[in-house]
């Protein structure tokens with residue numbers, strides 16, 4: 001049961017507002033392409049995304065921070081409460097994916113807030129999932145082949161991202177996500193959060209194996225190799241990435 005009362009969120013500070021808001025973005029994006037996605041969860045995820053892109057920057061701007069009490073914006077808080085709940089309804093039915101598998105371990109090993117950990121990995125995971133011919137694909141009884149690129153592109157269009165090809169639309173979606181992250185004060189790389197390079201590399205293989213074993217991995221549309229998880233972590237650490 002969830003008690004969805006935006007008044008309870010009115011005084012959430014900026015950090016909590018941005019981390020929990022961007023976490024909901026990743027809930028929507030993972031539910032959307034999950035092997036267990038349905039028409040019902042797609043509808044929830046897409047509408048939720050649209051609301052978050054509109055209202056999260058407002059909710060963030062009105063949030064209190066050190067030395068600033070903030071300016072209440074009940075409408076933005078209410079829309080974000082609804083959007084985050086809809087994202088929860090989407091992923092409670094469709095499940096999540098490898099972004100959450102990796103974020104769970106990144107947060108646990110390196111003490112990053114859950115939403116921030118997801119934010120740092122989602123660009124990588126979108127690009128990874130877009131492959132039309134992955135070496136291994138996810139399996140589920142209702143899932144016949146990867147339609148991930150088309151589904152991201154459809155969501156991108158719904159959010160107003162334009163492009164000639166599906167690949168262009170997905171790149172525009174990633175750009176839109178990056179702009180949202182910038183607006184709500186999320187840094188670009190794992191390294192930017194002060195995670196020590198030597199310690200990160202030391203723990204990387206162990207973290208990759210644990211991420212692979214996470215319960216969210218099974219719903220991802222592209223079944224990852226441990227070496228592919230490692231590459232995504234490295235890209236997210238150093239801030240390098242390939243186009244779709």
Ligand SMILES: [Fe+2]
Pocket residue numbers: 023024027100114118
């Ligand atoms: Fe999450």
